[in-house]
Amino acid sequence: MGLRNKDLLGLKQLTAEEIMEILETAKTMKMVLTSGNKKTSHLQGKSVITLFYENSTRTRLSFELASKYMGSASANISATGSSVAKGESLLDTARTIDMMATDIIIMRHSHSGAPHFIAPHLNASVVNAGDGMNEHPTQALLDMFTIYEKLGTLEGKKVAICGDIYHSRVVRSNAIGMTKLGAQVSIYGPKTMMPVGIEKLGCRVADNVADCVKDCDAVMGLRVQLERQHKSLFPSVAEYSKFYGISPEMLELAKPGALLMHPGPCNHGVELPTAVYDCDQSVINEQVTNGVAVRMAVLYLLMARRNQI
Amino acid sequence: MKIILENATLFTGEKKDIYIEDGKFCDVFDKKDADKTYDISGKTVFPGLVDMHCHLREPGFEYRETILTGSMSAAKGGYTSICPMPNTDPVCDNAAVVSGILKKAKEAGYARVYPIGACSKDLDGKLLSEIGLMKEAGIVAVSDDGKPIATAELLRKVLEYSSDFDIPVLDHCEEKTLSDGCMNEGEVSTCLGLRGIPTAAEDIAIARDIIMAEYLNIPIHLCHVSTKSGVRMVRDAKARGVKVTCETCPHYFTLTDDSCENYDSNFKMHPPLRTKEHVEAIIEGLKDGTIDAIATDHAPHHEDEKCVEFQIANNGIVGFETAFALGYTYLVKPGHITAQRLAELMCYNPSNILKLGRGGLNVGDDADLAVFDLENEFIFDKNKMLTKGRNTPYDGFKLYGETILTIMGGKVTYEKLC
């Protein structure tokens, strides 16, 4: 067992078995995380670099804590104020980091395929922390972990995802990953934010929010970027939340006790009313904890593979 | 200079010896008098190919290509006549730049270079460039390629004004407001999370151009057609008598958008690679005469402009050194078209559209020809190209139709060392 590839680029590249191994490992990591003493030594003497070309607070912090809890030497590079801002090419920057005996590079980039582009040129393992509109594998893994932990399996479970599908790397990773584990994923959003041929990823495109969430075991809202209205993708926040938001009435159409999820950060009152965000079914806060556990699992498994070679 | 090609087989199947003297095909002379004699038995002679759409990058972008390296690359592909687009720096929008290009081309001496002038000054889509003066200097057509002719109003004026000078207008068909993407829009772009360019962006522009050509009854030529609807619209327009011609490029009948799956920018160009359905429609258009020409859209780029993230990589691939072999391997070999039709697509039709008078193989005609090996497979190696660009998607492809010899005006411009 273990991971087949040097890098974690996306759910596209993982088999169902690999996904399950990550989720199982994350269970152990969560125990470590919630115990009094968080420290493990799995990454002792190893170096982990986060290379973020896009702003992010939670994903970056989640990765940083994950690697620190496991005892790695780590450093952070942001696109502003480094050689990145001086116009050095992505490949040059990545190669430079690689030459400093780095074990794992965690990269977020606004261009889809950026980690896929650099990974074959590097000795270090590359973890995709979000690339453009393509994938956000650790987010999807933590979403899957949350469902797995709460419901015991993804096999046969129905998951609804509503919102800006076009620009969402979270949707792509979740649709691919959850389908691999046997879940049925329904998606819905304004047609202006629905990419052509998304069914190819294995999900069903619903007719409206009600159709999407009906009888679901888990319902996920997506962050809608408010700037998108300037590109005429939707006319106003009021209209968006009325026709595309997940209201309490809509949530009632899901299975009783269905999980309410959101990858965060949430625009309160837009994709979810505050009453929904804070409802009993909401696992949004727990998702954050699970994120650290899943990232610890990913780092652990990638390092285990490196140590074998 | 006297050259004899012994045991030649023409693309028509005719077998004969070919005699060349003083740059022209000539009558039989004593074999002892030949300066050079080539035995080309088993190989096939085509008229020197004509590329009506390429980018030579000079002046301004010599780090990508020069007129010399571009011409040498063309010669290696069997081309004897090439037509560079005007998106250089400075833009080829005035007679001085045209003359400069012609002077460099003559010094290089590897191909007949027929410059294409800009429709609009500085390619800005606003004011007409000096089409009459550029014609006197040597342009054979006008185009704003790299960009579409910006507005319907400019299109109308360019068509009207150019027709006074009998200068063809070539349009790069793209509705800009729909083309903010980096590959074909479809399942593959969605799966890769890349912004797509819908076929509608090309089709709307093609429709506009056909409507204007029909309304004005003035010819128009459409560059690099890549879509099924585009082919259908051209077919229908031709049937009604609209004076429309069009070209496609080898990548539109050999590759599909799923080749982008590794984010390799050697598969990024405009228009983008489409799906199988469109590839099939392009082949159909090549078969039934809807598509008049195969052009390369040879677009060399520097490594630094291509070895980057897919989204920010420059559009375009090099094409001179693969075009004929791709045409032969993907169109003639499977039986879609004959070798004669390939000669029409790659020589006679582009020559006629631009009124170049090329392709003659009779005594007295300029001795422009290319000899290809149609029998033996070869592996295309990007590192052996003569262009400065290395941006080809065809590295390692097994193809038929390797160039053996190219002669332009009686001068050997390429010879494969055996």
Ligand SMILES: [Zn+2]
């Ligand atoms: Zn073009």
Ligand SMILES: [Zn+2]
């Ligand atoms: Zn072009």
